[in-house]
Amino acid sequence: MAKLNQALLQILACPCEHHASLNYQPDQNELVCQRCATVFEVRDGIPIMLLSEAKPGPNGIGKTSD
Numbered sequence: 001m002a003k004l005n006q007a008l009l010q011i012l013a014c015p016c017e018h019h020a021s022l023n024y025q026p027d028q029n030e031l032v033c034q035r036c037a038t039v040f041e042v043r044d045g046i047p048i049m050l051l052s053e054a055k056p057g058p059n060g061i062g063k064t065s066d
C-alpha cells in the first residue's frame with residue numbers, strides 16, 4: 001500500500017468550507033480534516049479529496065459542530 005508523500009500533505013486542504021489542514025493517519029492510510037473530521041482515503045498514494053468519496057466525521061461530511 002503506497003503511503004502519502006509528506007510534501008503533498010503540506011499543500012492539501014479539506015474541501016469543506018473551512019479549507020482546514022489535514023492529519024495523516026498512516027495506519028489507516030487516510031487523511032482526517034482538523035475541523036470537520038471528514039475522512040479521505042489515500043489510494044495508491046493519491047489522496048481522494050472529494051466530499052462525494054469521503055467518509056463522514058461525527059457531524060457529517062464537511063460539517064462541524066459549530
Ligand SMILES: [Zn+2]
Pocket residue numbers: 014015016017018019020033034035036037038062
Ligand atoms: Zn473539513
